[in-house]
Amino acid sequence: MGPQSTEVEIPRLAAAKIGNDVGLLLAKLHATGSLLNNKALADYGLRERSFSVLTLACSGLEPTQRELADFLSLDPSQVVSLVDDLEHRGLVKRAQGKQDRRAKIIVSTAEGRRIHTKARAGLEVCEQTQLAALSEDENLQLRALLKKALWG
Amino acid sequence: MGPQSTEVEIPRLAAAKIGNDVGLLLAKLHATGSLLNNKALADYGLRERSFSVLTLACSGLEPTQRELADFLSLDPSQVVSLVDDLEHRGLVKRAQGKQDRRAKIIVSTAEGRRIHTKARAGLEVCEQTQLAALSEDENLQLRALLKKALWG
DNA sequence: AAACAATCGTTGACTTTTTCAATGATCCGT
DNA sequence: ACGGATCATTGAAAAAGTCAACGATTGTTT
Numbered sequence: 551m552g553p554q555s556t557e558v559e560i561p562r563l564a565a566a567k568i569g570n571d572v573g574l575l576l577a578k579l580h581a582t583g584s585l586l587n588n589k590a591l592a593d594y595g596l597r598e599r600s601f602s603v604l605t606l607a608c609s610g611l612e613p614t615q616r617e618l619a620d621f622l623s624l625d626p627s628q629v630v631s632l633v634d635d636l637e638h639r640g641l642v643k644r645a646q647g648k649q650d651r652r653a654k655i656i657v658s659t660a661e662g663r664r665i666h667t668k669a670r671a672g673l674e675v676c677e678q679t680q681l682a683a684l685s686e687d688e689n690l691q692l693r694a695l696l697k698k699a700l701w702g
Numbered sequence: 703m704g705p706q707s708t709e710v711e712i713p714r715l716a717a718a719k720i721g722n723d724v725g726l727l728l729a730k731l732h733a734t735g736s737l738l739n740n741k742a743l744a745d746y747g748l749r750e751r752s753f754s755v756l757t758l759a760c761s762g763l764e765p766t767q768r769e770l771a772d773f774l775s776l777d778p779s780q781v782v783s784l785v786d787d788l789e790h791r792g793l794v795k796r797a798q799g800k801q802d803r804r805a806k807i808i809v810s811t812a813e814g815r816r817i818h819t820k821a822r823a824g825l826e827v828c829e830q831t832q833l834a835a836l837s838e839d840e841n842l843q844l845r846a847l848l849k850k851a852l853w854g
Numbered sequence: 855a856a857a858c859a860a861t862c863g864t865t866g867a868c869t870t871t872t873t874c875a876a877t878g879a880t881c882c883g884t
Numbered sequence: 885a886c887g888g889a890t891c892a893t894t895g896a897a898a899a900a901g902t903c904a905a906c907g908a909t910t911g912t913t914t
Contacts, residue, residue, distance in 0.1 A: 559853075560853040560854070561769070561772065561773050561853075562763065562765075562769065563758055563761075563763055563765055563769055563770075563773040564773070564849075564853060565761075565763065566757060566758055566761035566763055567757060567761065567822075568754055568757040568758060568761070569849070570845055570849075571754075571757075571825075571829070572735065572829055572832070572833065572844065572845060572848070573732075573735050573736070573739050573750060573825075573829065574750075574754055574774075575845065575848035575849060575852065576728055576731055576732040576735060576848065577732055577736075577750070577774075577775070578774075578775055578852060579728055579848055579851055579852055580725075580728040580729055580732045581775040582775065582852075583724065583725050583728060584725070584729075587725050598725060598726075598729070602720055602723075602726055605718060605719060605720040605723075606715055606718050606720060609715075609717075609718035609719065609720070611714065611715055611717065611718055613714075613715055614891080614892095615891080615892065616890085616891065616892080617713070617714065617715055618715075620713065621713050621715040621716070621730075622726075622729075622730075623729070623730055623733040623734065624872095625872070625873065625874085626891080626892065626893085627872090627873085627874090627892090627893070627894080627895095628871080628872075628873095629892085630892065630893060630894085644892095647891085649881095650880075650881070650890085650891075651879080651880060651881085651891095652879060652880045652881070652890065652891035652892070653880095653890090653891055653892080654891080654892065670719075673723075673725075677723070677724055677725065680724070680851070681724065681851050683850050683851055683852075683853075683854040684847065684850060684851055688847055688850070691843065691847060692724065692844075692847045692848075692851065693722055693724060693727065695836065695840055695843060695844045695847065696724070696727035696728065696731055696844075697716075697721070697722075697727060698835050698836060698840070699731055699832070699833050699835055699836055699844065700716075700727065700730060700731055700734075700835075701711075701712040701713075701716060701835075702712070702835040766862080766863095767862080767863065768861085768862060768863080776901095777901070777902065777903085778862080778863065778864085779863090779864070779865080779866095779901090779902085779903090780900080780901075781863085782863065782864060782865085796863095799862085801910095802861085802862075802909075802910070803862095803908085803909060803910085804861065804862040804863070804908065804909045804910070805861090805862060805863080805909095806862080806863065
């Protein structure tokens with residue numbers, strides 16, 4: 551079958567023009583990454599999104615649900631589900647907004663922070679696996695470029 | 703409300719650790735990009751995915767549906783739907799596989815290539831808009847890094 | 855050559871996710 | 885105090901994703 555490395559082989563179709571489309575590249579890397587991430591997070595009963603919410607709840611930034619929805623590109627109703635789940639499991643809790651009593655601030659519990667620390671460790675291994683083809687420098691470059699593209 | 707540029711402002715939550723997660727950055731850039739891309743493609747009755755299929759059908763690589771599914775990270779049944787739609791509109795057609803008569807090769811029609819050329823032009827404007835914060839060099843770097851991460 | 859397991863595209867059922875409008879509570883500007 | 889806007893929440897409808905089964909065909913084993 552010819553030479554075969556342990557790496558993922560380049561698919562024949564990558565030669566097409568579309569192999570340069572940022573949209574497709576993002577979609578594909580995101581798809582494969584999500585698969586790995588969700589698998590890694592399953593050990594802690596989390597998925598990519600609930601992990602994101604948990605992380606932000608642990609950040610000390612005291613995000614409101616609206617902020618979570620905007621930041622994570624989710625519908626507000628989806629945030630309700632995610633927070634419901636995390637709250638039922640005692641990992642986060644809803645607190646009343648400080649200036650705005652309509653808003654609810656999501657904060658982590660001690661248990662939530664415990665789980666988050668563990669899960670994050672698992673995820674970082676996972677991320678390293680996904681970007682194994684990149685050097686340390688390139689890894690940092692990629693993050694920087696993505697951030698710049700998003701927020702200038 | 704303080705100074706306000708025409709650019710997207712940096713959300714408060716981007717300061718969190720998760721603002722460095724490759725997974726989240728990919729998800730977010732992909733989400734905002736898809737929105738723009740689908741909007742741009744709507745003029746031609748296409749969406750991101752059908753455009754991808756059409757592009758590959760126009761590539762001369764004669765992809766099978768299985769290859770499309772693998773390359774685009776889709777379930778084979780989703781490819782069936784996408785090809786059905788494009789075929790009904792006369793943009794692509796199914797041809798019998800050459801070595802393997804089970805497989806079906808997706809090739810573009812003249813009309814398909816015509817639409818594709820137009821749609822691609824629209825998309826490129828769109829991509830440029832999305833990555834406006836990046837310089838020409840950075841734009842190329844980003845593509846290169848994404849490709850390397852995917853295929854080494 | 856006959857039998858067997860594996861693969862391709864397709865279908866249909868099932869689950870999950872997304873989208874959207876409506877609601878009560880609260881905020882803000884007038 | 886009034887009116888319009890925003891927040892979280894609910895529930896319903898639409899879209900997308902997942903998965904197992906099928907006929908046709910392939911490659912392999914015997």
